[in-house]
Amino acid sequence: MNRKVLYFFALLMLVPIMYFTGGVESQLRFLYYAVMVLLIPALNSKSVLEAALTFCILYAMLPLAGGGAYPLYTVVANILSFFLMAIAGSRLSDEMQKERESVQKTADIFHGLTNALNLKVMNQQAKIDAVSESYERLQSSDKNKTRFISGVSHELRSPLSSIRSFSEILQTYDDIDADTRKEFLSIINEESERLTQLANEILDVVKMESGKVEWHMDYVNLEEIVKSAVKMMLPIAENKGLLVDVLITDKIPAIRGDRNKLLQVLLNLISNAVKFTAHGKITVGTGEVSGEIRTFVTDMGEGIYPEEREKIFEEFYRIGDDLHGRPKGSGLGLSISKKIVEAHGGRIWAESEIGKGSTFFFNIPRLESVMVGDRKGDISDHLDGRQILVLEDAVSLRHIMRLALEKLGYRTMGADSRMAVEVVRASKPHAIIIGYPEKREHVDEIRTLARVQGIPLVLAYIISDDKIGYQMAVNGYISKPFDSFQVLSTIEELLTGRTGRIMIVSDVMEDGRDLQTLIGTKGYDTSVVPAVDAINTAGHLPDVVILGTLPREILYRSIVSLRKSKATGRIPIILTLNIPATDIKCIGLGCRDYGSGLEELCRNFDLESQDAKTFRVA
């Protein structure tokens, strides 16, 4: 605005200048044209015209002010030419304005492009960073594996070498005396034992590393485990002249754990204590400390140097390699114990005073952190408005689920099993909903990824049929290996407190039997049938049906047939999955009664309408 006023003023100044230097007839009127030219790029066409008009009016008043000295036609001719110039000027000004705008637009577009490019580069960079991070992790895990393998091969050669030497000696020489012969044979025996023990431990470590261990979780009491371990190790301790003391502080609550594995940890710790104590006492105890069960083994050995206190939990690390020569044992015991304790969500560590002794502690949290998520709450309780990934290969089904979820207020993304891993990595969803797994490998990858990134995994199995439409297929899930707590509480919830009849459908005998035994302990009336049709022909209908691991197609058809029939349509169904319960944070989509799940979600979605028909599963 300021410039406008300035130019305006400049133009108007021309008037007195021209007046005082010759007026209408003066050559200086060409100044007007010059100023006009200057104004055109500065102002828009309207302003140019306004300036010109004002100038002309003032200029026209000159002859009136000067008093009739100038002929009218000169004034008119001048004004006309001024005006024509102004019009041309304003047109020009318009053109220039347009060009300015288009240049600005192009500049803006470039800006936009640059920003987009920058964003892309940043994304790529983030991806590269993620990749190089995984690469580094892979490299270090690879290094660990190499170290492990070389440790293993070295440990194996030692006993093998002894076995070979002494058997060859016994073979070659006939004149060995009986005592020496006995000695050599016992060495061979001992080394074979050592080899077997080593092989078992290595297998343990490998299984735990790759997550293939079957945990048998149940309610366990550490007091009982401590007492059993001490009982087993007492003879060995007494042989060495050591005392063993047991210290239990108050009544300890039961916790969820694998009894045998925890016993293994205790045996390992006590055996180490015995190994490294020359004389004195070993104390074993357990008690509750701020919500966790803390168990300890104290010895009166020589202690552990601070640098070694963490290393001793590494694979094949043994104390005294540098000082005392090779001790017995493989060096794997503590690393296995560590894995077991950590699998229970706990921590294991050592404290020590050189010359006085050491104490090994391990904590197991009371509240099981590996339990299946809160069944009481709906996922909507803690996922309001967040972004959810729907993982489903069937496009129409995926679409329906996304629509249903969006109606409930969530933002959704969709992916099929091929893209799923990338999608999860690129845009961490707040939860992943996954249908019944088509291929185990896809699920395993997603499971691991979800576990590592802390993304809750929700299972939702949906079936569809012309008669019944889209429905939540099942009311609950249990997973193998069977966890008694999970199985029983799932059933209890569905039976809402009453006792009832439970029918297990399974074509694998052990599964059916295992389940039957497990459930039978609670006093339910259970029976096992090989196929779903048997249910209809049974005398009494069951109150809950558990479907064992059946082939996918048969499973699907079984559920549909159960739901279709009026008699069995309302019976709650429990599905068995091969996915460990620890990986599933929520089950179902808040489906308590049959049919309420997806129907509730699709409340406003008209399944009868045109759109619905195109969403039928092929």
Next chain:
Amino acid sequence: MVDDEPYVQRSLTFVLKKEGFDVEVASNGEEALLKARELRPKIMFLDLMMPKMNGFNTCRTLKSDADLKGIYVIILTAKGQEIDRETGLRDGADEFMTKPFSPREIVSKVRRILGRHE
């Protein structure tokens, strides 16, 4: 016979003694050098992984000593990688063997070496 594992000591000592050879043992590098100076063995079987002074160091020290470098050093170890063999030979060892070993082989090797020297 330098090795910290008692069973290796036992088996080799037994066999070599049976075949009529004189055998002395040492459990680590330090002890090995001391005994070597004192007893001047013809052959030394040397393990690599030992406390106090490992096989490589012992070998180098031995071979750089004018009095002791005449001793025929055979490295006998569970470490069997190429890099170990190279390092061993570089440090002056005359031979490199891996465990598990056959006592019979050891005996024939000893005979061969001593036979040559005589």
